[in-house]
Amino acid sequence: MSLKSILAIPFALSVKRKMNKWIHNPHKAQERVFKELVSKASGTVFGKDHDFTSINNYQDFVKRVPVRDYEALRAYVDRVVAGEENILWPNKPLYFAKTSGTTSGAKYIPITKESMPTHITNARNAIMCYIAETKNSKFVNGKMIFLQGSPVLNEKNGVQLGRLSGIVAHYVPAYLQKNRLPSWETNCIEDWETKVNKIVEETINEDMSIISGIPSWVQMYFEKLIEKSGKPVGELFKNFNLFIYGGVNYEPYKKKFENLIGRKVDAIELYPASEGFFAFQDSQSANGMLLQLDSGIFYEFIKTDDFFSENPKRITLKDVEIGVNYVMIISTTAGLWGYNIGDTVKFTSTKPYRVIVSGRVKHFISAFGEHVIGKEVEEALKEAVVNTDISINEFTVAPQINPQSGLPFHEWFIEFENEPNDISTLALSIDAALQKQNSYYFDLIDGKVLKPLVITKVKKNGFQNYMKSIGKLGGQNKLPRLANDRKIADKLIDFCL
Structure with missing residues (x-):
C-alpha cells in the first residue's frame, strides 16, 4: 500500500x-x-x-x-x-x-x-x-x-x-x-x-x-x-x-x-x-x-x-x-x-x-439524460405529419435500453388511423423534429449513444384493449404520452402488429 x-x-x-x-x-x-x-x-x-x-x-x-x-x-x-x-x-x-x-x-x-x-x-x-x-x-x-x-x-x-x-x-x-x-x-x-x-x-x-x-x-x-x-x-x-x-x-x-x-x-x-x-x-x-x-x-x-x-x-x-x-x-x-x-x-x-x-x-423520458417531455413528443409528431394524409389515433413513447442488437433507442408505439406509405421515413421525420426541440436528445443521436427512434405499430383499438386489460378503460383514465421505463411498453407488445 x-x-x-x-x-x-x-x-x-x-x-x-x-x-x-x-x-x-x-x-x-x-x-x-x-x-x-x-x-x-x-x-x-x-x-x-x-x-x-x-x-x-x-x-x-x-x-x-x-x-x-x-x-x-x-x-x-x-x-x-x-x-x-x-x-x-x-x-x-x-x-x-x-x-x-x-x-x-x-x-x-x-x-x-x-x-x-x-x-x-x-x-x-x-x-x-x-x-x-x-x-x-x-x-x-x-x-x-x-x-x-x-x-x-x-x-x-x-x-x-x-x-x-x-x-x-x-x-x-x-x-x-x-x-x-x-x-x-x-x-x-x-x-x-x-x-x-x-x-x-x-x-x-x-x-x-x-x-x-x-x-x-x-x-x-x-x-x-x-x-x-x-x-x-x-x-x-x-x-x-x-x-x-x-x-x-x-x-x-x-x-x-x-x-x-x-x-x-x-x-x-x-x-x-x-x-x-x-x-x-x-x-x-x-x-x-x-x-x-x-x-x-x-x-x-x-x-x-x-x-x-x-x-x-x-x-x-x-x-x-x-x-x-x-x-x-x-x-x-x-x-x-x-x-x-x-x-x-x-x-x-x-x-x-x-x-x-x-x-x-411531469411525465418524461430521461433514461439516457435526454429530459424529453410530453410537449416535445407531441410537437415532434405534429410537425412530422403536417401536410400529409397520415392520421394517428393514439401513441406513447418508451426507452429501449437493451435492444437485441445495435444502439438503444426511443420506441414509439403508434396506432394509425391512416398509415404512412413508409414507416421509416416518418420515423426519421419525427426524430429530426425532436432533435430540433431538445439539444440533449440531439447530442445523444449525434454522438451515436442512441440511434434514431423506432416505430412499433399498434393494432386497431390496441390502446383501448390495453387500457381495458389493466382495468383503466374510461374517460377519466389517460394513457401517458411517454414514460421513463417499459412498464407500459412491455405490456403493449401483446397489442402490436
Whole structure:
C-alpha cells in the first residue's frame, strides 16, 4: 500500500467527522444557511424587490418569495446574463452553466464564487465517505477517468460560459491531475464518437481504478474497449473497483454493466446539477443519497400530488415524510430563489436525510439524460405529419435500453388511423423534429449513444384493449404520452402488429 493510500484513510475519517457536525444537526444547519442567504442578498435587486430586510423567519420568506421555475425567474436571469451586477446575488457570477431547457430553450444558470466550491467539495466528499466506510483506498494509486463535456469555455458579457462538467474540469485538484485521464486535448474534442475512440486509445493500457460518468455514455466507452481489446473491462483494468455516476437511474444498466465488466464493482451515485450539488451516496449499505444541508442551499418541498393545486403547501426539511413524492424547491448562493428545478424526490431516511430522485414533475423520458417531455413528443409528431394524409389515433413513447442488437433507442408505439406509405421515413421525420426541440436528445443521436427512434405499430383499438386489460378503460383514465421505463411498453407488445 502506497503512502498516498495510507494517508487517504485518516483524511477521509476527518472529512466524515466534519460532515457529522451538520448531519447530526440538520435543522440548525438549514436555519443557518437560510439566514445567511437572506442576509447576503438583501442588497440585491431581487432582495429589494422582495423586501428581504423584513424577512425574519421562514413564514416571512414564503409570503414574499413565490415558487418559480426558470421561465418565471428569467427576467432577473436575463439581466445577469446581460452583464448587470447585484441582481440575484452580490456582484457578478463566475460562470454561466449553459443547459438545455425543456420549455425555455437554452438556460443560463449562474455559478458564483460562493456556489462553485460546493460542486468540488461534495464530489470529493462522496469519495471520502466511501473510503471512511470501506477503508478501501487502494484505488487512489491508479488512474481515474471522468467522462465529461468539453472544458473549453466561451465568454458572455465578461462571464465564462460552458457546460457544468466542462467548468468543473478546471477545478480538478492538483494532486489528482497526475492520475487523471483523458488528456486535456482529448477532453476538448466536441464530437463524442471521436472523443470516445481517443479516450479508448489513451486508457486501454493504463491502470484504471475509478471510472465516472453518465451510465449511457460509459456503456459506450466500455463497449468500444471490449471491441478493441477482446477482453471484459474488469480483466482489462484489474484494479477497477469503483464506478461513480449520476444523471440517470443506474438500475436499468446494472446487469449490462456487470456483463461488460465481468464482475461486480462498487458504485457511488451523485446528484449534481447546474443549480447545485444536492446529494451523494454516502454509504454502500444504505438506500438513498445524503442531502447536502451545509452547501449554501436551502431546501423546500411540495408534495407532488399537490403541486399543481392553486396554493400548494411549502414545507421545510423538518416536516418531510419518508416515501412521499416531493417537488424539490431550492434557494442558493448562486441567486436562485424559491426555484423549482423540476425534479421530484423521495426520502428514504430522515436520520440522516437521504433521498432518491423519483423523476420529474411531469411525465418524461430521461433514461439516457435526454429530459424529453410530453410537449416535445407531441410537437415532434405534429410537425412530422403536417401536410400529409397520415392520421394517428393514439401513441406513447418508451426507452429501449437493451435492444437485441445495435444502439438503444426511443420506441414509439403508434396506432394509425391512416398509415404512412413508409414507416421509416416518418420515423426519421419525427426524430429530426425532436432533435430540433431538445439539444440533449440531439447530442445523444449525434454522438451515436442512441440511434434514431423506432416505430412499433399498434393494432386497431390496441390502446383501448390495453387500457381495458389493466382495468383503466374510461374517460377519466389517460394513457401517458411517454414514460421513463417499459412498464407500459412491455405490456403493449401483446397489442402490436
